[in-house]
Amino acid sequence: MGGGQGIGRATALLLAAAGARPVVLDAERERAEAVAAEIEALGTKSAALCADVTSPNEVESAVAAAEQASGGLDIVVNIVGGASWAPLLSVDEETWERDFAVNLKHHLYVGRSAARNWIDHDRPGSLCVVASVSGLFSSARHGAYGAAKAGVLSFVRTASEEWWPHGIRVNAVVPGAVRTPRMESEWAAGTTPQPAEDLLGRMALPDDVAGAITFFVSDLAAKVTGQALVVDGGWTTRFPYQLTT
Numbered sequence: 001m002g003g004g005q006g007i008g009r010a011t012a013l014l015l016a017a018a019g020a021r022p023v024v025l026d027a028e029r030e031r032a033e034a035v036a037a038e039i040e041a042l043g044t045k046s047a048a049l050c051a052d053v054t055s056p057n058e059v060e061s062a063v064a065a066a067e068q069a070s071g072g073l074d075i076v077v078n079i080v081g082g083a084s085w086a087p088l089l090s091v092d093e094e095t096w097e098r099d100f101a102v103n104l105k106h107h108l109y110v111g112r113s114a115a116r117n118w119i120d121h122d123r124p125g126s127l128c129v130v131a132s133v134s135g136l137f138s139s140a141r142h143g144a145y146g147a148a149k150a151g152v153l154s155f156v157r158t159a160s161e162e163w164w165p166h167g168i169r170v171n172a173v174v175p176g177a178v179r180t181p182r183m184e185s186e187w188a189a190g191t192t193p194q195p196a197e198d199l200l201g202r203m204a205l206p207d208d209v210a211g212a213i214t215f216f217v218s219d220l221a222a223k224v225t226g227q228a229l230v231v232d233g234g235w236t237t238r239f240p241y242q243l244t245t
């Protein structure tokens with residue numbers, strides 16, 4: 001879900017390289033189709049779906065379509081999210097609602113539809129979602145996003161406990177700043193502060209996050225559930241924690 005660009009695209013390509021047959025879903029049809037075509041060009045079967053994950057009905061239909069297109073869904077990765085920038089003293093109701101819709105609420109729709117699908121088919125499954133270090137620490141000037149991403153981590157822990165008896169694992173990858181096309185244009189436009197380099201000497205790339213997601217959904221993580229793995233090159237281990245250069 002959200003596989004048409006950035007971390008989602010990198011994850012779809014890496015999962016294909018690891019032997020999966022990804023169904024790429026995105027709200028932007030052309031993006032999903034372009035990534036599915038990239039995967040097919042590498043010799044792996046793929047399919048594209050267009051849906052808005054903030055709509056429970058669209059999610060339910062999309063999960064059913066993905067089950068059919070894949071011939072049996074084993075893995076769901078939900079990457080959809082994005083930040084608004086406003087300090088708590090002035091954040092408006094619309095922004096607060098938007099960030100909860102775009103970053104948190106759809107995890108229930110996607111997770112529950114996937115879990116019901118796996119339970120109905122009596123098949124184990126693995127769900128991996130993308131949170132943010134903004135949900136672990138202070139998220140000054142983007143508090144709506146941070147609060148929503150903190151909620152994602154709570155959702156992961158609860159879903160892992162409730163669904164483990166059905167053989168369903170639920171984990172989260174927690175990136176710091178990642179050099180995605182979206183972030184590059186936001187940094188260039190000055191709408192998002194450009195972060196400092198991390199301890200490993202370069203900004204994380206979408207492939208760095210895709211690697212952690214691929215681990216979680218693979219059999220290598222067969223006994224791992226309810227966990228959150230930070231992928232930030234040591235950024236948040238710094239003291240004092242610096243958001244900007």
Ligand SMILES: NC(=O)c1ccc[n+]([C@@H]2O[C@H](COP(=O)([O-])OP(=O)(O)OC[C@H]3O[C@@H](n4cnc5c(N)ncnc54)[C@H](O)[C@@H]3O)[C@@H](O)[C@H]2O)c1
Nearest residue numbers: 002004005006007027052053079080081132177178180182
């Ligand atoms: N890029 C970063 O620096 C960074 C840092 C921390 C966390 N994250 C998180 O990683 C995730 C992906 O980030 P990215 O930079 O790759 O994002 P992106 O905006 O580049 O890609 C997101 C994709 O999701 C799709 N999408 C958006 N809304 C959708 C919806 N309602 N339904 C279906 N598809 C939808 C978009 O069309 C896009 O293709 C987000 O959850 C983000 O919060 C990113």
